[in-house]
Amino acid sequence: MPLSSLIARLPYPSPVLQRTIGIAAVVTQAGIGVTGSVVRVTGSGLGCPTWPQCVAGSLVPVQHPGIAAINQWIEFSNRMLTGVVIVVAALAVLAAWRIQLDHPERKRLVKLAWMMPAGVVLQAVLGGMTVLAKLEWWTVAIHFLASTPLVWLAVLLVKAFGEGDEPARPLVPALGRRTLVLLTVLMWAVLIAGTTVTGAGPHGGDLDTHRLAAPIEKLAQVHGGLLVGYLVVLAVFGLTLLRGRTAKRIWQRYAWVWAVALAQGVLGTVQYALGVPEAMVSFHVLGSALVIVATATLWTGTRDRGPVRSRTPATPPERELAAAN
Structure with a gap:
C-alpha cells in the first residue's frame, strides 16, 4: 500500500493542532540549542566521549574512569532530547502531508515541514563531528549556527499552516523590504560574531578543549558593534513603516x-561585566533564539499570501478532483 494511502487514513489535523505542531517545532528547534549550552557551561561536552555511543561499548552512560557520572548524564540527556525534536518534526511532516492530500496546492507547506526532519539529521551529523573533534571551538560554532535557520524555518512553518498559497504580497514599502533583508543579514552576522566570543571564552565544554586564540575583548566589541548596527537598521525600518498605512499587527511585531x-x-x-557566569550563558543563548523568532515573525508579518483554504478536509468532489490531478 502506498505511503500516501496510509497518511490519508489519518484524521485531518484541526487548525488548533496545526498551530500547536508549528509552535512545538519552534520551541524544540530553539530549545535544543539552549540545552546544548547547558552541556557546554557545565563542562559536559565530552561526558559521552564517543558517537553515536555514549562510551565505547555502551549507548547509555556507564561508569567510566575520568568522566563524572553527572557530566555523562547531562550530555546523554541532551542527546535524548533530540528524540523529542524528531517526534515533533515527524508530526509536522505528517500533518502537512495529510493536508496536501486534500489540498494539493499546499506544496510550500510540505516543503517547510520536511525542513524539520532534514535539519535534525544535519544536526545529528554535526553533533557527532563536534564530539569526534573533541569540541574544537569552530565545530561547536558550526553546530550552533546550523540550528539558527531551523528556528527561522519553524517560524515560517507556523505561519504557513495559517496562510494561503498565493504569491507573497508585500505589506510594507519597497525600501522597508530591502531594509528588512539587511536587518536579517545583520542578525546572522551578530550570531556568527557571538560564536567567536564563545570560542575564545571560558566555557568550552571540556577543560582540555582548544580555544580560539584571539583577544576576547576585541571579539566582544565586534559582536556588540554588530548588535548596535542591527538596532540602527531596525530603527530605519521603523521609519519606513511611517511612509505608508502600516497594519497594527506589524507595529506590534516590530x-x-x-x-x-x-x-x-x-x-x-x-554577562560580560560579570565574567561570563554559567547560568547567564544559557539565558543569552535563549535570548539569541528569541531574537531569531521575533525577527522571523516580523518578516512573515510583512507579506500576505492570501487566506488559508485548507482548515477543513476537502469535500468528496474536491477530493476526487485532487486524486484525478
Whole structure:
C-alpha cells in the first residue's frame, strides 16, 4: 500500500493542532540549542566521549574512569532530547502531508515541514563531528549556527499552516523590504560574531578543549558593534513603516523585536561585566533564539499570501478532483 494511502487514513489535523505542531517545532528547534549550552557551561561536552555511543561499548552512560557520572548524564540527556525534536518534526511532516492530500496546492507547506526532519539529521551529523573533534571551538560554532535557520524555518512553518498559497504580497514599502533583508543579514552576522566570543571564552565544554586564540575583548566589541548596527537598521525600518498605512499587527511585531533585542543586548553586557557566569550563558543563548523568532515573525508579518483554504478536509468532489490531478 502506498505511503500516501496510509497518511490519508489519518484524521485531518484541526487548525488548533496545526498551530500547536508549528509552535512545538519552534520551541524544540530553539530549545535544543539552549540545552546544548547547558552541556557546554557545565563542562559536559565530552561526558559521552564517543558517537553515536555514549562510551565505547555502551549507548547509555556507564561508569567510566575520568568522566563524572553527572557530566555523562547531562550530555546523554541532551542527546535524548533530540528524540523529542524528531517526534515533533515527524508530526509536522505528517500533518502537512495529510493536508496536501486534500489540498494539493499546499506544496510550500510540505516543503517547510520536511525542513524539520532534514535539519535534525544535519544536526545529528554535526553533533557527532563536534564530539569526534573533541569540541574544537569552530565545530561547536558550526553546530550552533546550523540550528539558527531551523528556528527561522519553524517560524515560517507556523505561519504557513495559517496562510494561503498565493504569491507573497508585500505589506510594507519597497525600501522597508530591502531594509528588512539587511536587518536579517545583520542578525546572522551578530550570531556568527557571538560564536567567536564563545570560542575564545571560558566555557568550552571540556577543560582540555582548544580555544580560539584571539583577544576576547576585541571579539566582544565586534559582536556588540554588530548588535548596535542591527538596532540602527531596525530603527530605519521603523521609519519606513511611517511612509505608508502600516497594519497594527506589524507595529506590534516590530515592538517585540525591539523589546527582545534590547533585552538581549543588556543581558550580554551584564554577562560580560560579570565574567561570563554559567547560568547567564544559557539565558543569552535563549535570548539569541528569541531574537531569531521575533525577527522571523516580523518578516512573515510583512507579506500576505492570501487566506488559508485548507482548515477543513476537502469535500468528496474536491477530493476526487485532487486524486484525478
